Amino acid sequence: MSSSNEENGSTPSITERIEEDKRLARSLEGTYLFDGLRSQKNYPLNKMCMSLTKPENREAFAADEAAYCDRFGLSEESKKLVLERDWIGMIRSGGNIYYVFKLASINHVSMQHVGAQQNSMTLEEFRAKLNAHRDQ
Amino acid sequence: MSSSNEENGSTPSITERIEEDKRLARSLEGTYLFDGLRSQKNYPLNKMCMSLTKPENREAFAADEAAYCDRFGLSEESKKLVLERDWIGMIRSGGNIYYVFKLASINHVSMQHVGAQQNSMTLEEFRAKLNAHRDQ
Amino acid sequence: MAEIIAAVTTSHVPSIGIAMDTGITQDPYWKPLFDGYLPAKEFVKKLKPDVTIVVYNDHGLEVFLDRVPTFGIGAAAQYLSGDEGWGPRPIPPFQGDPDLSWHLIEHLVAQEFDMTMFQEMSVDHGFTVPMSVFFGGPAGEVEEWPTRVIPITVNTIQFPLPMAARCFKLGQAIRKAVDAYPKDTRVLIVGTGGMSHQLQGERSGFMQPNFDRMFLDKMVTDPMALTKIPNGVFMKEAGHEGAELIMWLVARGAMNLEVEEVYQHYHVSASLTAAGLACYRNK
């Protein structure tokens, strides 16, 4: 009943491969594997950020940020993270960097600024960290 | 330069298989293979019909069918087919039966009615044709 | 460990849903069809599946021609009956199983199936009618669905459709993925679409019971032969929309090569469609 149509030997190896891959990816410090679990975690935040690709939505957001967040059903905690532009807080809460970055873009906040804040560094410190790689 | 990474022998066989399949499908009388060519043929008609899955769009359509068609950029010819509920005309022009059928649905016109008209039959004649299969 | 406990397959037609929802299943036109469903309902009732994977095709509810996925899979917590133009069917919401959905997604992608992952999704008659047929009361009515669900979509709206052999392999990959799921979960797989029918063109109304009966036979005796049928041949023998039979092959691929047909019913016709149904368990 439980034997598969094809050779059964590959089942454990696929499972092992997937589990090992996820274990490794989840073990990386300061990294939030954006898998199915995380994709469900703060769906409203990502959806709100995605909507900012339309100019009329950016205007509505600018007019009343909190009300706009409510329209997308953000939790009070997530709304606070958005209003305070707490980038690392948004990522931790389940934000996907590609959607969250749209929120930065509308205020012309650069990725370097977002990266610095996530690292609790000043922009200068963060740039020095990036440039340090030139020696490698 | 032209030899592939893998065994080259399968390339012609895939091409032959695809061409033979399309040739057969296109040779069927009274049948309009809905492939890429046809999918491009009357995209606005299908898009207009797809929109009718929303009640507010159905209301807008009912209020002024011609104006609604214009909003989706239908050709004059396609608009006439819609206004006249010319089902076979819509299919010939590039309509996909699944989208076109939504236009029938909003007036509670059954698939049997659409089928009868495509066959230039009365509903009774078409039903007799369908029931004739019971003897097979 | 999880297990696929059975496969059931059936045609789907909007008007079967309408007949159930408007209470006319005992009218002379519909009675033979719905009477034929009763033994399948009994079979499914005894199975008590925790999760039902429904392999179907979207008919233009979620999928427009702007973006057509070959294979899709739902990962939502809930799926609602959608509005196909005549309003949503009056049935309860379907509860999903995101944990098993994501397990399937990870295992299908690892087996080189290029799935489209849906986290928001409403379902059309291709999904809801089979659910009513197998899980509804005698006339299809239902108060609460007794199973969680996972929708898997197959493109049959725009050529090229996936080949029959690819669909069968998808079923095999689903089987492997379910076998690898660590929870004790009893899974039923439903393959829906077909049998012979053509809705579009002057050939609409085309049906070929001989082909359907051959297909029903080979589902048991020689499924590999069915996987060799090109989609153009499905269209010729079973009608332009009859190519939906490839969904039966996904369900079949999830079973052993040897199966027992527990029940079969064949009725011509429901609306424009030859209506077939079958229940299989592994030998």
Add this chain to the structure above:
Amino acid sequence: MAEIIAAVTTSHVPSIGIAMDTGITQDPYWKPLFDGYLPAKEFVKKLKPDVTIVVYNDHGLEVFLDRVPTFGIGAAAQYLSGDEGWGPRPIPPFQGDPDLSWHLIEHLVAQEFDMTMFQEMSVDHGFTVPMSVFFGGPAGEVEEWPTRVIPITVNTIQFPLPMAARCFKLGQAIRKAVDAYPKDTRVLIVGTGGMSHQLQGERSGFMQPNFDRMFLDKMVTDPMALTKIPNGVFMKEAGHEGAELIMWLVARGAMNLEVEEVYQHYHVSASLTAAGLACYRNK
């Protein structure tokens, strides 16, 4: 008969596009990067491709988490630069090649790649920046694109991503499909994404030039070794977003196993990203 005449690969970063669009490519920060692009522009200019297949990842312009295709392919007549939050880039529209697109779709589906077919599609920096890098004037500016385009998307927004080996096989399948196209069409394939970078989390700013240089080497000497790298290892060695390197393997798969590297450029960093570029032709 059609032919893939070369493959070129490059990183992509929004700010590279912004630097070109605002005319600051000769500023000290940007000059080394843009100077490094010039020989690649010369190489591509001489190639005069009729069609350019751009294999890239959408960064949340067309794709939201409601519906994530593993592999997508455009079949539109035209593709516009989309609005990622800071307005569309001020560049001309891209002309598609629907005939070749549908040929590719038919041949990829026949080779068991489960593509999502896009007939409406705007393109983001993952597509437009490489196009400016390879086809723009000295500073990236462009009046009219000298090539038709076909976008192919790879999911890198949500795990599971397709495996490196699957991406390489997609490239092989594209190659077979192009080889089977009956028109005399010269096709360039572009693989874009990476190199090492991480945008999210406290690890943002992570880069590892040693890994990138290994990757650049093996693209020539041992691409099959790269196809064995699990996506978790890409994330560890090249950063959470560095897994975009799998797109390079699609382009690589479309070439012979033996290639000549015509040009290579590597620069740390553009914004948060290690910027690599390479040009390959078949041996």
